[in-house]
């Protein structure tokens with residue numbers, strides 16, 4: 001199974017960015033952990049962009065190629081109608097993930113434009129959020 005793991009703005013700063021909220025692992029650490037967990041069960045393409053339009057393009061490409069997506073859209077989660085339209089338009093199978101429990105944080109993080117067009121949402125488990133999303137995608141495939 002081919003899965004694109006797409007990361008939005010500021011996630012390139014993980015490791016030093018608000019470690020009390022996001023932990024000490026870098027995005028490269030999370031990538032390595034996830035690839036180790038996936039083993040030969042999935043081929044992961046792990047990417048990060050600070051640009052909304054680039055994320056839109058990546059979602060479109062994943063949908064067109066039939067690849068599933070694990071998406072941490074960062075702050076665009078709470079602002080981007082464009083990302084939402086990309087998900088619904090591309091008919092991409094997307095799981096929304098967050099490292100932090102967005103519902104336990106500021107009010108403006110409680111709303112996601114993306115959740116209604118995603119298969120599901122996993123938030124609050126740190127890097128394990130990505131791992132749980134991976135398992136969910138693989139399990140879904142086994143028992144569709």
Ligand code: DQA
Nearest residue numbers: 072073074075098099100109
């Ligand atoms: C985040 C939560 C968002 O509210 C925030 O803007 C991020 C990271 C998370 O993974 O917890 O950049 O998506």
